[in-house]
Amino acid sequence: MKRDMDLVREILKSINEHTHGFAPRNLEINGYTKEQIGYHCLLLHEAGLLEATESTTLSSSSPSAIPIRLTWHGHEFIDNAANEKVWGEAKGAIAKLGDVSFSVWASVLSELVKQNLGINS
Structure with a gap:
């Protein structure tokens, strides 16, 4: 599966x-x-x-x-992934590559949240 x-x-x-x-x-x-x-x-x-x-x-x-x-990490991930806009942006970005690791998903979501907050990393 x-x-x-x-x-x-x-x-x-x-x-x-x-x-x-x-x-x-x-x-x-x-x-x-x-x-x-x-x-x-x-x-x-x-x-x-x-x-x-x-x-x-x-x-x-x-x-x-x-x-x-x-767990704490579960809360951290869903806090970044719960927003429909952010999730859609992440899926769109990742779809260009196909399957990626979970750590890439978490990183992309985190960066998108920061961008939506106007925080430059």
Whole structure:
């Protein structure tokens, strides 16, 4: 399964917007399967953006995790990625290259936020 940065963003937004510090019990994202969500939660856990519990079993069709909460780094990323304008600008810039690493996504988002604030780096 290929990493989907739109799904990454939606998972982090959903948890960030939840009333409590914990992730919703049954995290659902429109347009995505439980398998896709579970796999991306595992990736986010591995990247240090989520605390999660791995839930993969022998009968699982894909590796999976159940999200618990955002980490500091998860909050940092979604704070930069939540704005639709900034997200669209980042996607447009990155689309010129195709797939890039997560660190490039984070860097592009951070730079775009600074530009939108009028901060020169």
